Amino acid sequence: MKKNQDLAPLMKNFELLHETPIKDGISRRKALKLMGLSPIAASVLASSASTEAKASDAKGKIVILGGGTGGIMAMAHLRKSLSNPDITIVAPNEVHLYQPGQVFIAAGVYEGKDIELDNNDFIPDDVKWIKDEAKTIDADNNKITLRSGEELSYDYLVVATGIQYHYEKIEGLSVDDIGKNGISSVYLSDLEKGTHTGAEITWKWFNDLKQAAADGKKPRALFTQPDTAIKCGGAPQKILYLAADYLKENGLNAECTFCTNTASLFSLPNVAEELARTQTTYEGMTTKFKHVLIKVDVQKKIATFAHAYQEQGEWDEDFEMYDTTDHYEEVDLEYDFLHVVPPMGPVDAVKNSSLGWQKGSAKGWLEVDRYTLQHRRYKNVFGIGDICGVPMGKTGGSARMHAPVITKNLIAQMEGQEIKAKFNGYTVCPLKPGYGKVIMAEFGYDGPIPTLPFWTDVSIPRPAWWAFDVYMLKPMYQHLMMRGLM
Ligand SMILES: Cc1cc2nc3c(=O)[nH]c(=O)nc-3n(C[C@H](O)[C@H](O)[C@H](O)COP(=O)(O)OP(=O)(O)OC[C@H]3O[C@@H](n4cnc5c(N)ncnc54)[C@H](O)[C@@H]3O)c2cc1C
Structure with a gap:
């Protein structure tokens, strides 16, 4: 690894960490101790320490739906900001997955237990915890029906139900195929049960890919990204580069093809350029833009992509622009290995309620104002995390920024005050162009x-x-x- 002199002290820590095996518990503890002393740690902690306002005496029954990243953050912030909080959380899961760690499991850096946290550690006794799921939400009557059939009323609602995967929308593919016939998917998990099988499958897949490359035949590996909003938009490429780097470190390579719905590698031009440069460092890596996986023949190992594109025609004197012709084709690609990122959408309970956007590309996602995160039609409803139908960010980093905004705005709503706090669109994508380095792409509505x-x-x-x-x-x-401290 190259040394940057400016980072010498930190790099010293980093090298020390890597002298001992990464999967060794003692080395990780040592790592945390060392990193805790680093200037970065101090700076990040200082910059993100929350300044707590005096607790409000506002009253009202708050129901939070979802006990993942956003739900627990919302609960912790609200609980600290109210003098007499009346909070109920509807969360089916006791195991709380630290989902960013799924990528590190897939890359062999973490083990499964490293990302399994416990909601019992986060939800205090003075919060009513209903271990169930919302089946329907009747926002006109402030009522929720749970899967058990029980009804629950609220004065204020925080929706934190996250995202739903739709592997079934890829013809010929079922969840049972993941882990067989060269198919993996780092996303595959069950948040209710706290399982993360896709991450372990992907680490095995890395090693199967390595074995195939070592056997002499250059394997063909496809990495997909769907045409829906996804959580952690960088994860499809994280897996691409880490897999390629894993081979490279072992003196091997594969024909790695990234098939993405997008027209560029990233929304920020300088990050897209850096990723394009990264791709040139891996022999045999290419990208097919505007290619969306629609079908898989798991036996024959053929993936079919919808490829929609425009062709520039003649210059039109009247409109002073070029004519364009729309084209559509279906492209079959043979593969040996396939990493699938499923289409994603809002969870059914929200999509089937009146809380979702009624039309447009955000249809079904929670219809909140992109700045205040207050529902645009139901003023006693707020959103946090991936479920929000806002243009930016389905990341834990975004949820962290949502939490203080919805806390202030919900309390202002309870107090009959003006809604003032604004979310700036912050999202963060820790792209991994290889082992040992991260592009920390942090940006919002107005840029980096x-x-x-x-x-x-x-x-x-x-x-x-x-x-x-x-x-x-x-x-x-x-x-x-998770404790509302940042
Ligand atoms: C592979 C991967 C890598 C990632 N990497 C990063 C990263 O590097 N950085 C980053 O910031 N983010 C990352 N993320 C994204 C991050 O984990 C999510 O954006 C974040 O967890 C969103 O929080 P949330 O509360 O909206 O949803 P979740 O944390 O997913 O929680 C939603 C919860 O709601 C529950 N639920 C669903 N339906 C209902 C219902 N009807 N009633 C009640 N409860 C319900 C679910 O069981 C779940 O527990 C990654 C995610 C993945 C999968």
Whole structure:
């Protein structure tokens, strides 16, 4: 690994961490201790420490739907900000997955138990915890029907139900195919049961790919990204680069093809350029833009992609623009290995209620104002996390920024005050162009929002961000974010 002299002290820590096996518990503890002393740790913690206002005496029954990242953060912030909180959380899951860690399991850096947290540690006794799911939401009557059939009323509702996967929308593919015939998917998990099988399957898949490459035949590996909103928009590429780097480290390579619905590798041009440069460092890596996986023949190992594109025609004198012709074709690609990112959508309970956007590309996602996160039609309803139908960010980093905004705005609503707090669209994508470095792409509605004032270029791959991501982020999530402390 190349040394950056400016980062020498931190790199020293980082190298020390890597002297001992990554999967060794003692080394991880040592790592945390070391990283806890780092200037980055201090700076990030300082920049994100919340300034607590005096607790409000506002009253009302608050129901939170969902006990994942957003639901627990909302609960923790609201509980601290109200003098007499009356909070009920509807969360079926006791195991709370630290989902960013699924990528590190897939890459062989974490083990399964590393990402299994416990909601019993986060939900205090003074919060009523209903271990069930909302089946229907009747927002006109402030009522929820649970899967058990029980009805629950609320004065204020926080929707934090996250996202639903739709593997079934890919013809010929079922969830049971993942882990067989060269197919993997890092996303595959059951948040209610707290399982993360896709991550383990993907680590085995990395090793099967390595074995195939070592056997001499250059394997063909496809990596997909669907045409829906997805959580952690960077994860499809994280798996692409980590798999390719895993081979490279072993002196091997594959024909890696990234098939994405998008027209560029990232929405920020300088990050897209850096990723394009990254791809040139892996022999045999290419991207097929505007290619959406629609069908898989799992036996024959053929993936079919919808490819919609426009062709430029003649210059039109009258309209002073080029004519364009729309084309559509279906493209069959043979593969040996296929990493699938499923189409995703809002959870049924929200999609089938009156709370979703009624039309447009966000149809079914929670219809909240993109700045205040207050529902545009039901003023006693707020959203946090992936379920929000806002243009930016389905990441835990976004949910962290949503939490103080909805807390202030919900309390203002309870107090009959003006709704003032605004979400700036913050999202964060810790892209991994290879092992040992991360591009910490932080941005919002108006462009880059770097957390650290001395690293304003969010497109640069940095070893320190890898160390931060592997060793610090999870403890910060577990001990600070889940407790409303940042
Ligand atoms: C592979 C992967 C990598 C990622 N990497 C990163 C990263 O590096 N950085 C980052 O910031 N983010 C990352 N994320 C995204 C991040 O984990 C999510 O954005 C975040 O968890 C969203 O929080 P949420 O509360 O909206 O949803 P979740 O945390 O998914 O929680 C939703 C909860 O709602 C529950 N639920 C669903 N329906 C109902 C219902 N009807 N009633 C009650 N409860 C319900 C579910 O069981 C679940 O527990 C990653 C995600 C994945 C999968």
